[in-house]
Amino acid sequence: MVTVRLASAADADAIGRVQVESWRAAYAGLLPDEAVAGFDVASRRQLWREWLSGPPRPRSATFVVEDAGEVVGFAGIGPSRDPDGGEQAELYTIYLLPSCWGRGVGRALMLRAEEAMRSSGFRTAVLWVLDGNERGERFYRAAGWERDGQTKVDQFQGETITEVRYRKRL
Structure with a gap:
């Protein structure tokens, strides 16, 4: 059973692990081997502990997706950080354990993130993806x-690195 919920500080360790495992799989061949090997779970866990323990951020949220009670992915949303962002949302991050790719888990997480952006009053959203990340780009186009x-x-x-921007009307 897949469930999506708001993340808490208690999820920081799992999010850090998911992020690094996902990065290692997604960016192998797109970034130099030494950069991929340098992805560090401990630093990601610390970053997420600080982020999730910090003060609330207006119109922002972090979600986790669980499969059989285990955190297998996460997504973060909020106001666009782009200079031309105006009144649009941004999908800051979305990552899943590679074992969950292609199983609909990411789609459930994306739908919840989009719903939260709409509920926060946003009508459009953007995201940035590493140029050449074909799997990621296919996922976004399918959504x-x-x-x-x-x-x-x-x-x-x-x-x-070079990133390309995607946009969606919510």
């Missing part, structure tokens, strides 16, 4: 998201 032509160059794990 009704479309590339909007925007790109950005960023730093991730010491590597310069």
Whole structure:
């Protein structure tokens, strides 16, 4: 049984593990091996402990998805951080354990995140995905998201990366 709920500080360790396992699988071949090998569970857990224990952030939320009582994925939403963001939401992050890919678990999590963005008064949302992450892009397109032509160059794990933006009317 898959359930989606709001995350709490008690979920930080599981979220950190999910994030690193997902990154290692998703970014292998897209980032240099040493960058992928450098993904660190302990630092991710600490980051999530601090984030989930911090003060509430307006119109923002973090969700976890559980399968048989185990946290197998998470998503974070809030106001867009883009300079042209205006009154739109952003799907900050969505990751699943690789064993859950292609089983509908991510779709359930995405639907809950989109519902929360709508409930917070947003009418459109954006997300950023690593250029070349074909699995991720297929997932977003299947959920009704479309590339909007925007790109950005960023730093991730010491590597310069290019991300592409997707947009969806909520």
